[in-house]
Amino acid sequence: MLLQVRDNGPGITPELVPRIFERFIRGDAARTRTEGSTGLGLSIVSAVVAAHHGKVDVTSRPGETVFSIWLPRRQSAPGPSAPAAPYDPRVPV
Ligand SMILES: Nc1ncnc2c1ncn2[C@@H]1O[C@H](COP(=O)(O)OP(=O)(O)OP(=O)(O)O)[C@@H](O)[C@H]1O
Numbered sequence: 511m512l513l514q515v516r517d518n519g520p521g522i523t524p525e526l527v528p529r530i531f532e533r534f535i536r537g538d539a540a541r542t543r544t545e546g547s548t549g550l551g552l553s554i555v556s557a558v559v560a561a562h563h564g565k566v567d568v569t570s571r572p573g574e575t576v577f578s579i580w581l582p583r584r585q586s587a588p589g590p591s592a593p594a595a596p597y598d599p600r601v602p603v
């Protein structure tokens with residue numbers, strides 16, 4: 511499955527792009543903790559996608575930034591588990 515998020519903002523500077531998924535990376539000094547920016551958002555995205563064995567990437571130029579997330583299809587689910595035995599108060603659990 512491919513999920514894409516696109517915006518038409520100013521874009522990400524080319525020097526920042528290779529490091530954009532690192533923790534605490536912020537684009538400019540104006541984005542500070544007190545302004546509500548932790549620099550963690552995209553690193554969390556990257557970690558969650560990796561946990562699902564997916565891939566995340568970004569392309570950016572002034573006027574168009576596209577984040578792409580590929581997620582693999584679910585592996586074939588394990589077979590149904592045995593149905594639980596009916597409750598019998600005489601059987602210790
Ligand atoms: N769509 C975008 N367009 C331009 N720059 C971006 C975009 N998304 C992220 N960035 C840049 O990448 C940096 C890191 O983004 P990230 O989401 O990891 O942290 P943040 O947005 O600063 O903080 P938080 O997600 O905690 O609010 C941002 O500070 C910003 O400079």
Ligand SMILES: [Mg+2]
Binds near residue numbers: 551552
């Ligand atoms: Mg963010």
